[in-house]
Amino acid sequence: MVSFQDLKSEYERNWANLKIRPSRLDDANAVAHRAINGKTTYQQIEQRTGVPWHFVALCHYRESNFDFDTYLGNGQSLHRTTTIVPKGRGPFGSFVDGAVDALRIQDFVGTSDWSIARTLFRLEAFNGFGYHAKGVNSPYLYGGSTLYGPPEARAGKFVRDHVFDPSNVDVQLGTAVILHAMMALDPSITVDGSPPGTGNPEPDDEMAATVLLVQQALNRLGANPPLAEDGISGPKTMAAVSRFQQQHGINDSGLLDGATIAAITRAAQPGAVVPAVDLSQILKRLEDLAQLVRPQAGGTAPGGTTPATNDPINLFERLLSLVNRTAPMPGTVTPTNPAPVDQLKQVVDLVGVLLNNGNGKPVLGQVNGALGETIGKLLDGRKTALGVGGTLITALLSAVTASPNAGGLAGLFGTIVSAVPGLGQFAMPIFLALSAWGVLGKLEKWAQGTAPPPKLTT
Template sequence: MISFESLKSEYERNWANLEIRPSRLSDANAIARKAINGKATYQQIERLTGVPWYFAALCHYRESNFDFDTYLGNGETLHRATTLVPKGRGPFATFVDGAVDAFRIENFVGAHDWGIARILFRLEAFNGFGYHAKGCNSPYLYGGSTLYGPPEARAGKFVRDHVFDSNHVDSQLGTAVILHAMMSLDSSITLDGSPQFASRAEPEDDAASTIVLMQQALNKLGANPPLAEDGISGPKTRAAVSQFQQQNGLRDTGLLDGATVGALTRAAQSGPTGPTGDVSRIMKRLEDLAQLLRPPVGGVTPATTTSGNTLPATNDPISLFERLFSLVNKSAPMPGPVTLTPTSPAPVDQLKQVVDLLGTLLNRDGKPVLGQVNGALGETIGKMLDGKKTALGIGGSLITALLSSVTASPNAGGLAGLLGTLVSAVPGLGQFAMPISLALTAWGVLGKMEKWAQGTAPPPKPTT
């Protein structure tokens, strides 16, 4: 599995042994001078993001050959939304604005480790780690040095997607080669950016567990070619995400935004789904809830679930709620390299478990206070929620559906920016919020029916 720790020593060894080929030295120095000429602009990016100016210059060289009229993330023009991954970015007023956006997407903003190993790892991630499987150093890093190409080293290049030619030598100079030349011309580049505390996690490391989960989900859904489950959102992963978004009616960005994470989680648990926001599916769940909460003609055994599992006693509400939230939490993505397996419960099954627990709450040892339904949580809470459950449930369902359809955008302001922040902070929000909202709606509807059956409903308001 590709990870920074597994490659760190290799990067450090290669950097110590890097030599620019004499035939390429003048070219390397010419490119290095171009990079240094743009230092003032790159330093603006550094002040806004914390990303070293020389790192921004290296990305700019490989992505668009120092063209300041392009988006740093993929080299497309600044003046219209991008059509290559990452898609839909921009337009941007300045090169600096686009660069800040690109570095935010890559989780570089707020990073602390800018030592040589981490720099080379991040640079290679832009292009992908496929060369390691071919036993060849990446030309994206080492092109023009003795570490790539004969007679000192192996050649090879991915001449197009998924096609590797072992005899092809990339003629473009690598980013490590340009950095080496820049350091010989600008003594301010010292590469002393290693973190003070080695145990501090970098932003891309924090995101890796979610990315692994999504790569597993995409593989389960038939990603072709299969993705390496490495926690790195490289070109192949973004292409697979883009395809999933197109197939499921999501905004096509190639990025794992909150709406995409939620949709992928649902699809991996229950199979391929249609576009998000399908009202018919919400109505079907409401009907299922009504059926589950309606006692059968022959009586009901509230202490047993539909699967035969015994529930906690109704006189222990704390245990009931602990059980409820433990079931709900199982439907949300968990940190760490979680493996998705076919045995994972589908969302509908989890919904039934939650409803079964609510059904148990609806029986207070045969002693209704406000009525079996309305007084399910006791006199105090029952009175507090009396007449409000339906409105709260419908409102929660609508808000959850809205949040699930929002794509987070760092450039968005106002309400859109707030919603984008929420869905990004809580991936898969609808997986646990929607079932609770729907259950609350059904509970409120049944409570109203109970009042009419008992004759305790308020009389209709007189009309004039």
């Protein structure tokens, strides 16, 4: 896997030595002016994602040459559902909405390190790290500078997949060159050092471990062309994921949702047979049943997309909703066709695969530490009980109609409900998430072999 820490000093050294070739300076300044002209729009995206506006501008240049009528993730039209990876996105009402969706898919939302080394690492990841193996600075970053091409540096270009021509010089300007020109024109752009260390990995670093496992699994399954096992979910990896999804009846998006990760991991295990079942239909059923228990405002995520299935809390929330639905609650109607037990078993089985990659290493990471060691220890052993209990109590309270003349428990419940309007809207998600956290923690301990032995029963 390509490690940021291994490349960090190289990025910092190259940035310090970067000089735009005099013959390309006018071109670089022209592109930089176009990027700065869109600053107001890019800043709207920064406000919603935390991703610096200048980084968004550079991605926009490489994907669609600053066309604001396109989707940032692949350059296709905003007004139609995308047909190349990432597939099935949109249509979107604005460039900003589409860009937020694309940055979320890349796990850039919530990142905090936007130093120059991190910025260049993330920019190069879009195009792949193959140039490092050839001893050539990537033209994706350094095209138009003295760091790429003769007479100062080596040339070379990948003219097609896995075909490298050492004499070919890429004439397109690199993103680092454009950023250099932008900073000369707009002093407000800063790429200072990394923020004070928090001890937590960046979101895209966390996802990289899962992507690496998927790339290795797809290569074992005969991915053609073979994937670079770099932990980056770039266009080639997404295309391979898309082909797998098509072959196995999974919703074809090219994205690593929970069902896809589980199916790929299972298929790559020796002697494994992928279940002949439409996983998307199972997940859809879980969504429908979850809506019966806890309707969500709006029904879908921004941009018309369903909630991300690569979020373990989201997936377990849906499973918990299905389990909770088996217990009738006041004011609800029991469905005439409950989900078959075998369907639930298949989903639980697939989620179980997520917790182990076949080598005894959990894929999901340290769940009990996700919300902080202090809180984790405080609630250790109590999260599931508190979450499930709170969920049931909240559901009961939400079904109570306040009555000033009622006595006993009904009067007490009615008083609570009337005192806390909208109780279920904010309490239910909290308790569901707490339950999911507890369940994931237990499953993770089982996967790691650190859970206490089960108690004997008679």
